[in-house]
Amino acid sequence: MSKLILILAAQILLLTTIASAGDGGDFASTMNPARLHNKEKLTHLRVYWHDIRSGQNPSSIMIQPPIKKYSSTYFGSITMMDNKLTSGVSINSTVVGQAQGFYAGAAQPELGFLMAMTFAFKTGEYNGSTITILGRNTVLSEVREMPVVGGSGIFRLARGHVELRTKLFDKKTGDAIVEYNCFVLHY
Known part of the structure; x- marks a missing residue:
C-alpha cells in the first residue's frame, strides 16, 4: 500500500512540474521516484582537528579581536581556520582532510563559539566529499x-x-587538538 502511495505522489509531482512548465520555464524537475526507496546509511568518522594558532605557519588566524581588549570569553572575536584533520591525535598522523571555516566568540558570560566549517575529506572512499557543521561550542565543557x-x-x-x-x-x-566523532546520515 505504501509503495502505491509513493508512486502516486511521484506521479502527482511529475504532473505538477509538467503543468507548471508552460508558465515561463523549465526551472524545476521531479526527482527519480526510484531514489525514494534508497536506504539511508549511518557513517561514523573519528578525526582529530588541529587548531594551530602559534608558529610561522598557523592554521587559524584571528581576523577580528574581541570587543573588550582583555576579554576572557573572546566575545566578538572572529577566527578563520584551515585546520588539518588527522586519523590520530598526533599532528604527524595521516591527514584525512581539512576543516575550513570560522569560529566567533558568541557568548558573553562564558567561553562559547559559534562555529561554521566544512570538513573536506582528501583520502580513501570519502575523497572529494564534505560535511558541513554549524553550531555552538562551549569549549570548556x-x-x-x-x-x-x-x-x-x-x-x-x-x-x-x-x-x-x-x-x-x-x-x-x-x-x-580536538577529537570529532561524526555521526552522519546520508544516502
Missing part, C-alpha cells in the same frame, strides 16, 4: 555536540551530529 547540516559527494543530503572532546590545549599558545 568536557563533551560538546554540534549538528551536521549538510554535505556533498558521498555525504550529499547529510544530516547528523558531531561530538567534540578536547585532547590537548596549550594555554600559552592557544593551540588545541
